[in-house]
Amino acid sequence: MTGRSEVLLEVDGLVQRYPGTRNAAVDDVSFQIRIGETLGLVGESGCGKSTTARCIAGLTRPTGGTVRLGTRDVLSASRSALKSLRRDMQMVFQDPYSSLNPRMTVADLVGEGLLVHGLRPERRARRDRVVELLDMVGLPASSLERRPRSFSGGQRQRIAIARALAVEPRLLICDEPVSSLDVSVQAQVLNLFKKLRTQLGLSMLFIAHDLAVVRYLCDQVAVMQSGRIVEIGSRDQVYGAPRHHYTRELLAAVPVPDPPVERERMRTFRISEEST
């Protein structure tokens, strides 16, 4: 169904080697994300998921490989080209406690992208847009002048999402955005992602170590092991007929085999989906 749509992100032969380490943190990683598609990247801790995300976002310079967003090369981009690339690519981090500057108000945090990209130069317009964004992620306009510390983890992650969406990115890179949240809150935030994706036609790179989470949200799944992608394919293919033994191991390690439990879990997601 997405086969014919245009490729948005193309990662080719990405390698990241940190000085003083024997094996590359990211070793010859290649994949594509089409417009409107969500790719789930799963793998155990330390397998190089975050490093991949950072390289794509142009936050660290990889040892080798290419990253293209549309027709533009991210890694060889000039300073100004990188800035406009960053407008098209926004990130949400794992820990909403450390990823929001504690000394800034919600209005400043969410409005920062608008400000630095000159999208809403006037204060009033920026404020209106921030209120709109907060509403989109389910936060009241009264949050504007508050600081992150007065919000719960789930609410903070909503702020982080609103901040990322402010500049209307084409690609949203989420690095384990729900793994630091309680399960019930996880479901709410996941449903928010699902809603926003349909509403805004977002493409997403969604990193997780929880296979159930990826299954719920993603069209395509890539499985990573010690820096390499060992299996990549559609959700149904990877979950239904895993080809690589590591994928099978991962699937076996998750308490998914118990069907009632899994059904219950999916039900929680759906129930809270209705409430968002």
Place this chain on the structure above:
Amino acid sequence: MVRFITRRLGQLVIVFAGLVVVAFLMSVILPGDPGRAAAGRNATVAQVAEARHRLGLDRPLLMQFGHYAARILHGDLGTSVFTHQSVLSDIRQVLPSSVELVVAGMIINLVIAVPLGVLAAYRRGRPADVVARLFVLVGAAMPAFWLGLMLQLIFADQLKILPLSGQLSFGVDVRRITGATTLDALLEGNFPAFGDALKHLILPAIALSASFIAVVARTVRSSMITALDSDYIVLARATGAKEWRVVVRHGLRNALVPASTILGMQLGWMLGATVLVESTFNRTGLGAYMVTGVLQNDLYAVIGSILTIGVVFLLANFAVDLIQLWLNPRLRPRRRTSAVPLVTSPAPAGGVS
């Protein structure tokens, strides 16, 4: 909020009381007999005894302390045997000039230390970091009076671009309003005199601040490194913010909180360090007053100066606490958390009885 301030004020009073005790003990223990000093160098034994009685020095120590504390609370710091004035009025006379020097030193401290600390953190491990750290270390390693002499030698004696000593050039006059020469010149609207006073201030301020810069630069560097490594910095970059905004708006604003604590303490220390600088540069001030006091065995003048420095130190720290409270809401004690023990702790006691 009010509780926090009241608590800090309480601490302030306690520390001040401690300061008074130390000052009193100094007056008892330190060499130099105040009775003899008051009676004069050529006084007879009877005259000295009479002076001792007049000063209450023949009474028990505890009573002497009571009198001493009461006098201090009334602002009576004793009389200087050298100037024959009350120590308090002497200090009032010289303190503004020292404050002026400390403010100038503080400005130099900030202007050099903060950017250097930020630069060192930003380029950590690179040559710029090494050079910056070496630079401040050399500054800190030089004794202030020696650095003062070197500065005089280079900038006044050799290059002749800055005045050697004093507060104003010959023939330049400023009416005393506050006692701080630069400020008085400004208040008078006498701009040439202001420039002249400023020129006289530069070298002593550098000599005074050199040893303080290292501490601030190091604090800024380390808290800046913590800030620069945090997720919100990476995220700010990912959002597309320029480096300047990332470093200053996101990084520095968080990194300045620990530095401001140090700066508050340095304000008091700097006032003490004027002892090492003012005489070298022949400036009026608390430091020079203290040096004279020590040389003249003028006990009350010395103790009064020390008390003044202590009080300034306490007040500066209190002010920093308030500023931090205002800048950083995170430090505000949360009502909820502080209320919890109050509610729960009486409960088990009630259950037992």
